[in-house]
Amino acid sequence: MRRTARGIAVLATATLALSVAACGGEDDQAAEEQPAVDPASLTAELTWWDTSDPKNEGPAFQELIAKFNQTYPNVKINYQSVPFGEAQNKFKTAAQANSGAPDILRAEVAWVPEFASLGYLYALDGSELLADESDFLETPLASNKFDGKTYGVPQVTDSLALMYNKELLSEAGISAPPKTWAELKTAAQTVQEKTDAEGVYINPAGYFLLPFMYGEGGDLVDTASKKIVIDSEQNAAGLAIAKDLIDSGAAVKPSANDAYGTMMTLFKEKKVAMIINGPWEVNNVQQAPDFGGLENLGIAPVPGGSAKAGGPVGGHNYVIWSGMPQEKVDAAVAFVKFMSSAESQAFLSEKLGLLPTRTSAYELDAVKNNPVVAAFQPVVEAGVGRPWIPEAGQFFGPLDQMATEVLIQNKDPKAALDTVAKKYKAEVVPSYEN
């Protein structure tokens, strides 16, 4: 069947070639050839840069690769663990030099538009990978689009949530996790009065303050009208709430350096009852010797402000480097397809509590019965998409500075935000209106 279909296509292109330009015909042919591959006949060697935590998450990904090789015995995957913090620069250096870049990369959501704008990625439109595009959750998939094309496939999604120590909260007599920032403040103060622990730790970094800004209806930029809206009254109001948590003593006074590590250590040692963080830390908290495992870990959507409740959408995507030779395409597609399939995603969420990006994965038992995923599902549904533009990664430098200034050095939120807006205009998105 397939063979005759291909034959007809070849014939058709041959006749077409008489009247139409030859390159159009070749395109048809390539598209026709792709699906017709037998798993065992695929032979290739692919390098994959995994940026997940090598200790907590890496082994599960390697197990998946072993499973992949059961179906595709001749596709060798060179698994390389690359630290998350270095991967972006490393990939760009290698891709630009046209050597040493991995065939497949696990890219953070904000990296994809940047890489795509530089021409470092294969556009995946028309391949098997996007055949069931509608199955992917909309917000995570949106991060892969640039200029009307799709450059990646979502691997996991995440968003910030309120993580709390159940034991400490019940000791303080709090039955349900706080739903608004005001409730959070009272809850934190109650914890402080009634237990030995402190109430809440707010990480003074731009990303972790986004829920406060979103809560009042603010955002960083408006990509549709090309406007910088970081210096809005809503954002200032959101920051004022965060600042008040610290000034009133409900939240721990954060340190300017290493605040994230301090936050996690305090939470794992039960010295602080609540933090705002994402699913990537679930495994870490679960394994902490004194914490009390998953039973003691409560997960709730981030508290809301006057407008809504929501955290920024994060996560990771699979992308394919455009410098990879064309003959490896079939193998790479097969690998990414396998890794992003509903079954693989279910396996990862069962092992690590990571959140699938396919609607169909949430139907599978392994996901449905997973308490962590169940707890995070409303969190992800409330997630707010970030501006998916190539410059998106640069938004956080000025934002982090602002966070330190406001939360640690007592600078006025509005004044700090005005400085951020000026930096965005001068350094990040000069074409945007302020």
Place this chain on the structure above:
Amino acid sequence: MTTVTAEPAPPSTPSGRSARPSRLRRSWDKHWYAWAMVLPVVIVLAVLIFYPLFRGIWLSFTNLNEANQVAEICTKSITGSEVCAENPNRWEFVGLDNYVRVLTGEVGEFWQWTGTTLIWTFVCVAFHFGLGLGLATMLNRPMRFRSLYRVLLVLPWAVPAFVSAFAWKFIFNERFGLANALLSAVGIDPVSWFADRWTALLTAIVTNIWLGVPFMMVALLGGMQTIPSELYEAAEIDGASAWQRFKNITLPGLRPVSMTVILLGTIWTFNMFPIIFLVTEGQPAGQSEILVTGAYRAAFEGIRNYSLASTYGVLILSILLVFSVFYRRALRKQGEVW
């Protein structure tokens, strides 16, 4: 060609004209071997130093960055086609724009970084030299376990800088660090080291002093051992006190060494990247950033800005050049041949 063959060569040219080529030729004939010997060095210098230097200066007059460096951006499709589109914002020559933007503070915090760099360099080098001199003097006399002390004092130098940077960073950790534990033990409130510009800078300076003293100590100790011992003996006979001997023999005797190590130390400390980058991370809010770390963050975070990086590079180079010129002039005034 034709004119040359058509006209017979003049039998004799004015002597002044013919002397030059022949002198060059004679020099070449005589010294070609020397030129050939110099050539590899010239080539290596050209490739490793002059080309990057001039290219860097040239880049600082453009707006080249990662996104606009290629003429056309090609997007490969997984189905085999490739679409190339002309880069709408191709890089171009922008004259002094980068310098204006940096110096007026539109981009980055050049003046604040420069101020911090100067404070950082001055304090670090002063302590390096002072402590190094003190330790060298103590070690420059017979005592028990002298070689053991020397080894112990050189140890910080042997540890990779990033390891000590992380260790010191942890010592100053506000919640779990040793520094605050000690302060609490003697009844002083813990300090939020990284919440204030000056205390943050202090942590980095302490780290760098710890790292830099061994070099000064070893260099000065070497210098001290070249001072003839007769001078000390003569001074002792004349009844000079220890302080007088130190002031009038050791210090002047050390001058050639100390002037060189101070110059080196200044240049190294000025460009000391890892300590600030790893210990304070520029906290709080970028206020403890020095020029090199600030320039790195400005140029290499997000879409890399090569032209801005070059601009900072040229500015840093100019500052150091000016410093070296004045330093050399000061040395020459003191009759030092360097």
